[in-house]
Amino acid sequence: MIEVFANGRKFSEWTDARVVRSLDHIAAAFSLTLVARNSEGDRVRLFPGDSVEVAVNGTKVISGFVDRLSTSFSAGSHSVSVSGSECSADIADCCIDNPLEWENKKMDEIIRIVCANFGLSFSNRMGVDVGGPFQKFSVEPGSKALDTIMKLCKERGILCCSDGMGKVYLLKPDSCPRGPALKQGENLMAASVDFSLVDRFSTYTVYGTGKAKKKVVATSSDSDVTRNRPLIVVDSNAVEKDKVQARADWECRVRRAKSMGFKATVHGWEHSSGLWVPGVICSFEAPELFVETPLDLLVSSVEYSWGTSGEMTNLALVPPEVFEPQPESKKVKAVKSAKSPKADPWKSIKKAVQGK
Numbered sequence: 001m002i003e004v005f006a007n008g009r010k011f012s013e014w015t016d017a018r019v020v021r022s023l024d025h026i027a028a029a030f031s032l033t034l035v036a037r038n039s040e041g042d043r044v045r046l047f048p049g050d051s052v053e054v055a056v057n058g059t060k061v062i063s064g065f066v067d068r069l070s071t072s073f074s075a076g077s078h079s080v081s082v083s084g085s086e087c088s089a090d091i092a093d094c095c096i097d098n099p100l101e102w103e104n105k106k107m108d109e110i111i112r113i114v115c116a117n118f119g120l121s122f123s124n125r126m127g128v129d130v131g132g133p134f135q136k137f138s139v140e141p142g143s144k145a146l147d148t149i150m151k152l153c154k155e156r157g158i159l160c161c162s163d164g165m166g167k168v169y170l171l172k173p174d175s176c177p178r179g180p181a182l183k184q185g186e187n188l189m190a191a192s193v194d195f196s197l198v199d200r201f202s203t204y205t206v207y208g209t210g211k212a213k214k215k216v217v218a219t220s221s222d223s224d225v226t227r228n229r230p231l232i233v234v235d236s237n238a239v240e241k242d243k244v245q246a247r248a249d250w251e252c253r254v255r256r257a258k259s260m261g262f263k264a265t266v267h268g269w270e271h272s273s274g275l276w277v278p279g280v281i282c283s284f285e286a287p288e289l290f291v292e293t294p295l296d297l298l299v300s301s302v303e304y305s306w307g308t309s310g311e312m313t314n315l316a317l318v319p320p321e322v323f324e325p326q327p328e329s330k331k332v333k334a335v336k337s338a339k340s341p342k343a344d345p346w347k348s349i350k351k352a353v354q355g356k
Helices: 089-093 107-116 145-156 241-258 345-354
Strands: 002-006 009-011 014-022 029-035 051-056 059-073 078-086 101-105 134-138 159-162 167-171 190-195 203-209 215-221 230-234 260-267 281-286 291-307 310-318
Touching: 002 014, 002 029, 014 059, 029 059, 059 089, 089 145, 101 107, 107 134, 107 145, 107 167, 145 159, 203 241, 215 241, 230 241, 241 260, 260 345, 291 345
Parallel strands: 203 230
Antiparallel strands: 002 009, 002 051, 014 029, 014 291, 029 078, 051 059, 059 078, 101 134, 159 167, 190 260, 203 215, 260 310, 281 291, 291 310
């Protein structure tokens, strides 16, 4: 059951309900369609700005506010639609007003200060290495709070997430915990996949700026793209050969990962260990989608839904490399390329599709 608690009341008589958590968005969101009056004849009394809590099967998943209310009636019906978001939406929407500059502060210390300005808590509960302090870090007036946090995280190769209850934390894409396996014929009710070469290129050439007007150049190739499709990137911050090469390799690796997007639907909102949540690695196997050998995919988004089909969870899954941060061009420790070559799922799936 999806329940909404607000203004001292519980709302649970709806005709459609959706709750979404995603690694791509700092704030979870919900949308509900309810009858205008409940079974006891009371009217739904929710309004934008009201504080709410959303629970799924008794577990609170969102602490936030109503953003929008829409109501309508006709000869035979009267319904109310309510949507809202987690309280962490404020750091995505709003600007930092004070302070705008920090000295000798670590990344997590700055994020904690920014979050506190909006009444949000922060913890590095997964023990992510945030590196040493920034000698000086400043933002321009008018900068969004989340943009500032993302800038900090990008420089250290870290993701910033929220747990749905307004608690912000850090996540390393390559150290996510494992979740349940998703397998056709067992727990997968439906699944789909999109393959695309639109944003992939045969070669990635990166130009950096070296010493004494000397250009630093590096190239990386994608063997899956057989046509001549060159991409040239100018990185004015890169001054060293290894940094330029890292950027070229990153372009190739991340674009390859983004060329595959999976969606899966499972019955219910829970598995054996609890609710489905984003930020876990799941083994995915679906021969009908030509994924005959299990792939390790990262759950990037979870949608709990209720409607005519009952309780359903819709999952978005991507290769973990999708969230690999861009290598830092300045003179700091660069993001390493793959520790060891991984089997390329694109090649194996392509062979399966072609019947080879």
